[in-house]
Amino acid sequence: MMNSMSNVEFLKELMNRNFKVIETDVIDKYQVSFVLKQADILQALVTLRNAGWIQMSYLSAIDWPDESKIEMIYIFMNWERPVHVQIRSKIDRKDPVMPSIINIYPGAKYYERECHEFFGVKFPGNPDYEKQLILEMWDDIPPLRKDFDPQAYSDRKFTKREYKEDYLVLSDQNSKKEKREVRKERAESLKGGQKV
Amino acid sequence: MKQMKLFLGPQHPGMHGNASVHLYVDGDIIKKSFLLPGMLHRGFEKGMERHSWINNISLIPRVCVVEPDINEMAFVMGVEKLLGLEVPERAHWIRMIILELARLSIHLMAYGGLGGPTGNYTLMYHAHADRNSILDIFEQITGHRVYHQYIVAGGVRKDLPKGIEKDIHAFLDSLEARYEEYRDLGIENPSIVARITDTIMLPEAVVWELGVTGIGMRSAVGKAYDIRKVMPYARYDQVEFEVPTSTYSDARSRIDIKLKELVQSIGIIRQCLAKMPEGPVRVPMGRGQSMRWTVPKGYVYSPVESSRGEFGYYIVSNGGTNPWRVGVRGASYPQGLLGVEKYLPGTRLDDAALWIDTMGVCSPEIDR
Numbered sequence A: 001m002m003n004s005m006s007n008v009e010f011l012k013e014l015m016n017r018n019f020k021v022i023e024t025d026v027i028d029k030y031q032v033s034f035v036l037k038q039a040d041i042l043q044a045l046v047t048l049r050n051a052g053w054i055q056m057s058y059l060s061a062i063d064w065p066d067e068s069k070i071e072m073i074y075i076f077m078n079w080e081r082p083v084h085v086q087i088r089s090k091i092d093r094k095d096p097v098m099p100s101i102i103n104i105y106p107g108a109k110y111y112e113r114e115c116h117e118f119f120g121v122k123f124p125g126n127p128d129y130e131k132q133l134i135l136e137m138w139d140d141i142p143p144l145r146k147d148f149d150p151q152a153y154s155d156r157k158f159t160k161r162e163y164k165e166d167y168l169v170l171s172d173q174n175s176k177k178e179k180r181e182v183r184k185e186r187a188e189s190l191k192g193g194q195k196v
Numbered sequence B: 001m002k003q004m005k006l007f008l009g010p011q012h013p014g015m016h017g018n019a020s021v022h023l024y025v026d027g028d029i030i031k032k033s034f035l036l037p038g039m040l041h042r043g044f045e046k047g048m049e050r051h052s053w054i055n056n057i058s059l060i061p062r063v064c065v066v067e068p069d070i071n072e073m074a075f076v077m078g079v080e081k082l083l084g085l086e087v088p089e090r091a092h093w094i095r096m097i098i099l100e101l102a103r104l105s106i107h108l109m110a111y112g113g114l115g116g117p118t119g120n121y122t123l124m125y126h127a128h129a130d131r132n133s134i135l136d137i138f139e140q141i142t143g144h145r146v147y148h149q150y151i152v153a154g155g156v157r158k159d160l161p162k163g164i165e166k167d168i169h170a171f172l173d174s175l176e177a178r179y180e181e182y183r184d185l186g187i188e189n190p191s192i193v194a195r196i197t198d199t200i201m202l203p204e205a206v207v208w209e210l211g212v213t214g215i216g217m218r219s220a221v222g223k224a225y226d227i228r229k230v231m232p233y234a235r236y237d238q239v240e241f242e243v244p245t246s247t248y249s250d251a252r253s254r255i256d257i258k259l260k261e262l263v264q265s266i267g268i269i270r271q272c273l274a275k276m277p278e279g280p281v282r283v284p285m286g287r288g289q290s291m292r293w294t295v296p297k298g299y300v301y302s303p304v305e306s307s308r309g310e311f312g313y314y315i316v317s318n319g320g321t322n323p324w325r326v327g328v329r330g331a332s333y334p335q336g337l338l339g340v341e342k343y344l345p346g347t348r349l350d351d352a353a354l355w356i357d358t359m360g361v362c363s364p365e366i367d368r
Helices: A004-018 A038-050 A108-119 A151-155 A177-189 B045-047 B068-083 B089-113 B121-142 B164-185 B190-196 B204-210 B216-220 B251-275 B335-342 B349-358
Strands: A022-030 A031-035 A055-062 A067-078 A083-092 B004-008 B020-026 B029-036 B298-306 B309-317 B325-329
Touching: A004 A022, A004 A083, A004 B204, A022 B298, A031 B004, A031 B298, A038 A067, A055 A108, A055 B298, A055 B309, A055 B325, A067 B298, A067 B309, A083 B298, A108 B325, A108 B335, A177 B309, B004 B309, B004 B349, B020 B309, B020 B349, B029 B349, B045 B325, B045 B349, B068 B089, B068 B298, B068 B309, B089 B121, B089 B251, B121 B164, B164 B251, B164 B298, B190 B251, B204 B309, B204 B335, B335 B349
Parallel strands: A031 A083
Antiparallel strands: A022 A031, A055 A067, A067 A083, B004 B020, B020 B029, B298 B309, B309 B325
16 A cells, blocks of 8 residues: 555546535545536546546535535545545536436446435436435425524424323413322322321 | 245344344245344434534444444544544543443453354353353443443543452453353354354355445454454554454354454453543533534544444534434444345355354444
8 A cells, every 4th residue: 555645646636637526625644625617527527437536435426505616526536546536516406416426436326316315406317316215205305405594394294283282381271280180189199098 | 845934023033123134935945035124123323413512422323222332432542533633542442342342241241142053042141141240340440231322422421430440350260261262152062063053154255345344344254354453543542452364254253253352352451441640531522512512624534443344333423512413334234134135045044043143233223
């Protein structure tokens, strides 16, 4: 295994030589992130895979409603040159479409399905991306988007639990007042273990 | 012959947690299979966005039910990376003790779980009895048995109680003494050996295709691809341990590696107890009221080596009091979903539970 800082330098050099990197961030000696344009993503992944980053660790998205963007995030790992590479790219939020990467990394198949379910990103090229995976019969906007409010959804979807009697407030208007008095009297009468 | 549809789980002795494998079988050969997750989806990733950084400590251990401590460690390491926080030296060693005890506990549970699909329940009772001793130790250290909420950003919640070293040593000695017995009960037991040898193969090409990590990968590739070794966190670079590997990955070799890792974990805990310095165990993560602590902007992925492979948290902060996005990379996601769909067909019906068991599929981390 080579010196890990040189691995990060190697990656920086590799990406800058081939693509127009918008932003580079070295998080520590085992992790580096690159922000690319959407059009470069597939080519960048092919380059990374050929350079030895053959394990896909993670695929997901981040919602940025203020910029009206969804940010795709891919993480890859190479065990011989141990660096996690983050590749990020912002795509349009109104109609998010990202070409599927299952021909480069077959393991992405279910990650893309999940990403479609939770962020509404479309993955043309993945035959199953529209199939239901985790959320059964979901009928709202994708739930991990920032404008989805779980509280409002829950209020709309499920009936509010109604309590027939308020046992905590002992007001005089309570219709159970008489019963309560009777119970109290009986309890008093049983004091000392003797019935009056 | 007509194909028949069967369900493995959610209630089945060989199934771990609340997921179901749908199987289409012809005789006892599986023709088509897929995992149906979603029965345990609790919306953690959304929930974490709605809670403050310190609140989330009580939420994250629930992501993987049987192995809570790695969740805490992965999340907390990510937060510390964003903050640039230096953790006191003693806290690193305490964290390693906790993590390795947790590894012992989950390996025992998984090894005992082998009793379900192979029909040897004695193994399960023995393993769970020993796991219970670990939970007793956890209870003394953290106050909780399963969800400890002990590792927090900046260190650990409190120092080890006095005299706990003695209890830990006593437990490690007893486990080491029973190690041969465990082997005899499980993977040296002829009735189980016949069941697990040469079944549920995992060739190296499949490892890279699916993205399997952890024991599954090491058993097929034969190299020490362990995050504790290749990109050490805490103080794993200062303890000596080996990473057991093999180049022939059947159910037996994976279980064998699991047992060998038990011995390594015992060694790591002993070294930690010997090398641990005195000193403070926690620095505060921020100043002022803890619910208003903020974390600087940034994107970070923080991986740890769980008992099932690379387990990571992807954390995005926009500088606020809550995380902007937390993504969980479940270690068993690839083999649990794509692995079941692609590589279970062609095997026998009774091997399906062995795949779930020996590949360490944990449904809570798929449905997070």
